[in-house]
Amino acid sequence: MKFFGFVLGALALVSGAIAVDIQKSVIITYKENTPDSVIKQDKQRIVDAGGVITHEYTLMKGFSAKVGEKTLESVSASSENYGTIEEDKVVNTN
Template sequence: MRVFAFLIAALTFFASVIAVDIQKSVIITYPQETPDSVLDQAKKAIVEGGGIITHEYNLIKGFAAKCGDKVLDTVSGWGKQYNALVEEDEIVTSL
């Protein structure tokens, strides 16, 4: 019976590890006429979802963040009305 209880505990642990959302670095930008409240709502959702805001831009309306796919899907959905651009943060090189 103890082996069975240990097996159940181990499977529960591994299931919770697998369920963790993998975080990726993204840049989210909005057109200049987008209300600041939309950006604030997006940043709040990312932080509440376990992500972090890594940079806030001054020249363009947007920010960089590290967050999971689930939160990113939510923020992307909100941004469709304002034509938000969500792109993965990558290193850019010239040829």
């Protein structure tokens, strides 16, 4: 019985250690008065955490990225006064 408990404990540790942060595709846009330093800082935070900037927009301030949910939470906290974060998905019209 002790061996079974040990195996369960070991499996729990292993599963927690290899848990992967789920990547999401998002579009992050900023208000016109947003300092470029804020945008640059958010992009760097995403890249440092293993995310990828997939596109930078020129007609509006913003970019799209693939980023982990945990990183997305920290970026949204820093940019909540400056813009919006929305999931990048396909939109159809009928």
